[in-house]
Amino acid sequence: MLIRHPPTVRASEITPEAAYLGRRRFMRHAALLGAGMWVGAASAGILPGAAALAAGGSADKPNSWEEITSYNNFYEYSSDKRAVATLAKNLDPHPWTIRIEGEVEQPRTIDIDALLRQLRPQERILRLRCVEGWSMVIPWDGVPLADVLRLVQPTSRARYVRFVSLHDPARLYGQRRATLPWPYTEALTIAEAMHPLTLMATGLYGKPLPNQNGAPIRLVVPWKYGFKSIKSIVAIHFEEQQPHTTWPQVSNDYGFYANVNPHVANGRGSQSRENRIGELHKRQTQLFNGYASEVAHLYRGLDLDRYL
Numbered sequence: 001m002l003i004r005h006p007p008t009v010r011a012s013e014i015t016p017e018a019a020y021l022g023r024r025r026f027m028r029h030a031a032l033l034g035a036g037m038w039v040g041a042a043s044a045g046i047l048p049g050a051a052a053l054a055a056g057g058s059a060d061k062p063n064s065w066e067e068i069t070s071y072n073n074f075y076e077y078s079s080d081k082r083a084v085a086t087l088a089k090n091l092d093p094h095p096w097t098i099r100i101e102g103e104v105e106q107p108r109t110i111d112i113d114a115l116l117r118q119l120r121p122q123e124r125i126l127r128l129r130c131v132e133g134w135s136m137v138i139p140w141d142g143v144p145l146a147d148v149l150r151l152v153q154p155t156s157r158a159r160y161v162r163f164v165s166l167h168d169p170a171r172l173y174g175q176r177r178a179t180l181p182w183p184y185t186e187a188l189t190i191a192e193a194m195h196p197l198t199l200m201a202t203g204l205y206g207k208p209l210p211n212q213n214g215a216p217i218r219l220v221v222p223w224k225y226g227f228k229s230i231k232s233i234v235a236i237h238f239e240e241q242q243p244h245t246t247w248p249q250v251s252n253d254y255g256f257y258a259n260v261n262p263h264v265a266n267g268r269g270s271q272s273r274e275n276r277i278g279e280l281h282k283r284q285t286q287l288f289n290g291y292a293s294e295v296a297h298l299y300r301g302l303d304l305d306r307y308l
């Protein structure tokens with residue numbers, strides 16, 4: 001079979017999870033010894049617990065492949081998280097293109113396989129916090145969204161980036177019902193979109209992104225509630241006005257910014273604690289999901305407790 005996804009490691013190095021974790025420990029060691037990419041990622045705060053890592057302490061342990069791929073929110077298929085993986089087997093994410101248009105000098109259609117040959121995916125281990133109160137730590141493979149957006153020239157009017165998921169009720173059974181206004185859309189400010197923590201994920205544990213996780217390409221914005229991390233993207237629009245996205249249309253409990261904030265409850269109840277999948281006791285939720293030192297500057301002057 002043709003392997004379309006350029007792996008972040010050589011195929012011969014793709015290992016089962018246990019060996020993978022061993023490799024991570026090795027890489028952490030290598031980082032301490034000064035291996036460029038990992039030191040770069042740690043000092044940019046891209047790895048979780050960069051400070052702890054630099055100090056040789058323990059960082060967040062990634063969730064297992066099984067956990068990450070069997071408990072999913074993907075309303076295009078179902079609102080039953082345990083049913084999504086089976087239903088999404090029919091997604092068929094190859095070939096796949098993303099249309100980039102709106103306030104850009106050169107609208108274009110990008111083929112994902114070509115994109116991944118041009119921009120080599122890197123591993124980024126990031127926390128994901130769902131507004132439903134659960135969280136995971138996920139070893140994504142992906143490319144910074146900024147690198148993708150630099151391929152087009154936004155006009156001086158572009159202030160927001162809007163993302164659109166696949167709309168195909170023939171395949172995505174959940175879209176036959178109006179559980180959400182389809183297609184699923186999300187948006188970021190340009191500054192958020194260009195932030196180095198904002199990722200276009202194309203893989204997981206060194207393997208192509210499973211369908212249920214948003215194959216073949218999805219957004220990852222780790223300091224925001226999970227619903228911002230839109231799956232199976234088919235279009236990216238640059239826009240002048242703040243876009244109307246899916247969840248804020250459904251309920252006032254979901255804001256445009258949706259930054260993880262333990263001090264602000266919403267219709268889902270208090271957000272002060274979370275259930276890390278696989279753990280017995282709840283943990284405290286951290287402001288900006290623990291990425292405050294990297295992203296708080298983006299919101300200077302904004303009343304975080306008011307602007308959900």
Ligand SMILES: Nc1nc2c(c(=O)[nH]1)N[C@H]1C(S)=C(S)[C@@H](COP(=O)(O)O)O[C@H]1N2
Nearest residue numbers: 072073074075130165184226227229230231
């Ligand atoms: N297109 C689309 N993207 C989506 C969703 C969805 O239903 N449809 N659910 C969101 C929510 S609520 C969360 S918590 C994350 C879950 O990602 P995961 O299943 O990979 O953990 O995907 C987000 N992206």
Ligand SMILES: [Mo]
Nearest residue numbers: 130131226227
């Ligand atoms: Mo979520």
